Amino acid sequence: MGTVLVRSIRGQSLVFPEEGVRDYAVLQPSVPIDLTAFTLWLRVATELSGHREIIFFSYFNDRDELNIWRELDGRISLYLGRSNYGEKFSSPGLSTFGNHICMTWESSSGLTAFWFNGKRSASKIYRKxxxxxxxxxxxxxxxxxxxxxxFDAQQSLVGEISDVHLWDYVLPPTSIKQIYEGKPQSLGNIINWESIKYTLYGNVIA
Structure with missing residues (x-):
């Protein structure tokens, strides 16, 4: 059985100590995830390197609805709706000291962008x-x-994750930069790390 926690985890991380299939956290969004646009923000720290996939965020219905990955080649990718391909972005590489990752997507145009430590990629078109x-x-x-x-142990996260926020719209670039700089901003209206209810399984530590 998992451990249900309701208290705020503001300023804290979830720690995933080892590779395997037992350790994970289930988040309970405040409202249903029903999106034609989004901004997904998170902070991750890991010492995993080399040719190793890492899943950061998995939202699954009867299919993979919204996944954020690190690919085998080190790129960061977004997969939507059981797509056979994801939109992939070059990344400077993750570190044990933590990196801020943000993905934005908008359905009507398909415009997709990746932010890494406050810096924005070129836009791409994906799943219009x-x-x-x-x-x-x-x-x-x-x-x-x-x-x-x-689950697949070779895709599991080993490290820490925190500051997970999901909005049902695309934040303007100035807001994303200010969040990275630690300046007060509105928090996710779908997933808010400061108030999210969650259940821990295995050896995950909050």
Whole structure:
């Protein structure tokens, strides 16, 4: 059984201590995830290097609805709606000291951008006209091949994750930069790290 925690984790991280399939966290968004645009923000620290996939964010319904990855080649990628391909962005590389990752996407145009430590990539076009549908489960630390299960140890997160926020719209660049700089901004209206309810499984430490 998991441990349900309701208290604020503001300023804290979730620690995933080892590779495997037992350690993960289930987040309970304040409202259903039903998106035609979004900004997804998180901070991750890891010492995993080399040719190793890492899942940062997995939202699964009866399919992969919204996943953020580090690919085998080190690029950061976004996958939406059981797509056979993700939109991939070059990355300077993750570190044990922590990196801020932000992904923005807007359905009507397909415009997608990746932010790494406050710096923005060139925009790409991905899944124009798509919608991220409600009814799924958000998991940190493992990638779901089935609703809430069927994990792969070689894709698990080993390290720390914090400051996970999800908005149902694209934040302006000035706001994203200010969040990175630690300046007060509105927090995620779908997932808010300061008030999110979550359940921990395995050896995850809050």
């Amino acid at each position: 006209g798509h919608q991220v549908i409600p009814g799924g489960r958000v998991i940190l630390g493992q990638e779901q091949d089935k609703f809430g299960s069927r």
